[in-house]
Amino acid sequence: MTVAYAELTRVLPWSLRALGYTFGTADRGAHFVTKAAALDPNVLDLIARAQKRRQGRMRHQQSNGKLTIDAAGMSLFEAGPAAIDYLAAHAGDAPTVACEIVGASEPSLLSALLIDAADYGICAVATSAESPDGWQAIWPRVDGAVLVQGRTVDALSDLLGGEPSIMEQLEVHRFRSAEHPCRGRGKCSGAGNCWLRRHKACSEGSIGVAGRNTHLTRNPRRALHAGNAYLGSDL
Numbered sequence: 001m002t003v004a005y006a007e008l009t010r011v012l013p014w015s016l017r018a019l020g021y022t023f024g025t026a027d028r029g030a031h032f033v034t035k036a037a038a039l040d041p042n043v044l045d046l047i048a049r050a051q052k053r054r055q056g057r058m059r060h061q062q063s064n065g066k067l068t069i070d071a072a073g074m075s076l077f078e079a080g081p082a083a084i085d086y087l088a089a090h091a092g093d094a095p096t097v098a099c100e101i102v103g104a105s106e107p108s109l110l111s112a113l114l115i116d117a118a119d120y121g122i123c124a125v126a127t128s129a130e131s132p133d134g135w136q137a138i139w140p141r142v143d144g145a146v147l148v149q150g151r152t153v154d155a156l157s158d159l160l161g162g163e164p165s166i167m168e169q170l171e172v173h174r175f176r177s178a179e180h181p182c183r184g185r186g187k188c189s190g191a192g193n194c195w196l197r198r199h200k201a202c203s204e205g206s207i208g209v210a211g212r213n214t215h216l217t218r219n220p221r222r223a224l225h226a227g228n229a230y231l232g233s234d235l
Contacts, residue, residue: 118145
């Protein structure tokens with residue numbers, strides 16, 4: 001992946017520039033898309049079929065401690081980094097910080113947003129209105145970030161230690177009642193968990209499930225020591 005990463009970050013800025021993105025957006029977006037491709041190589045096909053950047057601009061609104069970004073149909077690789085920058089800048093202001101992205105294209109890039117969050121040293125939980133996967137979460141470790149995915153409220157509550165301030169912000173009524181096993185080649189335990197080193201991934205874009213009574217939940221408060229952020233998405 002090292003050689004591919006270097007090659008992709010060299011070529012992608014010009015591909016994104018051809019779609020009408022400014023150089024700054026294309027340069028950062030190239031790294032963002034490459035991280036997403038590490039999780040799911042099909043992302044590259046998605047970018048290859050992407051439409052030119054829509055005219056207009058994103059709108060921001062802040063209320064009740066939450067930032068809402070109206071992407072106006074623009075790609076998540078443009079709207080997403082702005083959300084992560086906001087979460088990282090304000091992660092120390094409150095027990096949890098929330099940001100919602102509305103109307104962005106390429107919602108499959110959501111996992112890459114979490115990798116960006118871990119690069120900032122913050123723990124983050126992401127949900128998507130259009131995703132069948134319920135929720136995703138990430139937290140940084142000395143030996144690399146841990147990225148997990150699940151579908152049940154109980155699994156997420158266990159992972160977060162039942163932290164009410166986070167659970168209240170998440171729209172948990174959308175989550176499905178069933179969990180699915182990890183299908184990838186990562187270091188998976190029998191409980192269906194996949195521990196990932198930084199920027200390494202399971203095949204097929206599959207990420208491990210944080211199930212109840214697993215080693216992921218033994219000390220969730222310690223796991224979330226770096227600060228919490230919530231990224232919601234109504235894509």
